[in-house]
Amino acid sequence: MLHTVNKSPFQTNSLASCLKHAQKGDAILLLEDGVYGALKGTIASGDIWSKRVELRFYVMSADVAARGLQKSQLIEGLNMIDAGGFVDLVVAHKTSQAWL
Amino acid sequence: MAEPAKSPPAPPAKSTPKKFLYVNRRAPYGTIYALESLEVVLIGAAFDQHVALAFIDDGVFQLTKGQDTKSLGVKNFSPTFRALGDYGVTKFYVEKESMQERGLTLDDLQAVTYEDENDGFKEKPSIQVVSRSEMGAIMQQQDVLLNF
Numbered sequence: 425m426l427h428t429v430n431k432s433p434f435q436t437n438s439l440a441s442c443l444k445h446a447q448k449g450d451a452i453l454l455l456e457d458g459v460y461g462a463l464k465g466t467i468a469s470g471d472i473w474s475k476r477v478e479l480r481f482y483v484m485s486a487d488v489a490a491r492g493l494q495k496s497q498l499i500e501g502l503n504m505i506d507a508g509g510f511v512d513l514v515v516a517h518k519t520s521q522a523w524l
Numbered sequence: 525m526a527e528p529a530k531s532p533p534a535p536p537a538k539s540t541p542k543k544f545l546y547v548n549r550r551a552p553y554g555t556i557y558a559l560e561s562l563e564v565v566l567i568g569a570a571f572d573q574h575v576a577l578a579f580i581d582d583g584v585f586q587l588t589k590g591q592d593t594k595s596l597g598v599k600n601f602s603p604t605f606r607a608l609g610d611y612g613v614t615k616f617y618v619e620k621e622s623m624q625e626r627g628l629t630l631d632d633l634q635a636v637t638y639e640d641e642n643d644g645f646k647e648k649p650s651i652q653v654v655s656r657s658e659m660g661a662i663m664q665q666q667d668v669l670l671n672f
Contacts, residue, residue, distance in 0.1 A: 430554070431554070432585075434582050435551070435581070456553070456554045457555070460551060460582070460585065463626060464627060466626050466627040467625045485595070486595035489591075489593075489594075489595060490553050490596045490598070490600070491591060492589055497627065
């Protein structure tokens with residue numbers, strides 16, 4: 425399954441709940457304000473870090489750039505993708521779930 | 525029953541400016557709040573009020589440097605913050621705890637300055653990092669608070 429998260433982890437519990445429900449092998453795409461979840465050294469980073477092996481993480485690069493976030497500020501090992509990559513993810517998974 | 529006729533309210537005396545604090549609690553671009561706040565800030569400044577900005581919670585993300593919205597196709601409004609000094613908006617209170625929780629330091633924010641007309645137009649920083657309790661005290665000193 426592909427999960428998309430478009431809310432800041434500091435504003436809602438969308439990312440936290442998504443990560444609690446996602447199953448091994450699922451893909452998680454952070455986009456829009458969801459990209460703040462990719463920051464390291466925050467009160468929310470531990471959740472993604474602890475799941476980095478069993479889940480695959482993707483981050484929308486345009487949303488990262490818009491918010492002035494640098495690669496060096498993000499958790500290591502996340503895959504940066506563009507809109508075409510988003511389409512590929514949707515096609516590659518039988519189901520998608522948008523955590524709003 | 526009809527109300528007794530009242531004399532019209534006296535026109536307000538030449539009003540003294542009020543202290544306005546715009547409390548920014550949202551990240552830019554994901555929602556319209558941040559941009560709308562900026563629009564209203566400019567209106568307040570145009571009416572010669574004492575305008576200050578507070579950045580707490582995700583609002584601290586509005587001031588990150590290096591924002592580049594080209595691929596997103598929306599307006600990058602972060603440079604507008606640097607123009608506010610010319611409108612007399614020279615106080616940007618940024619909450620330290622909100623930055624720490626988000627892995628940010630003052631270094632990650634763009635520099636915002638103003639020219640102090642009471643001090644030989646010396647260039648001074650607009651951003652003041654304050655603690656959560658100091659922010660609470662700042663809020664207490666205001667006449668009008670608007671949350672975005």
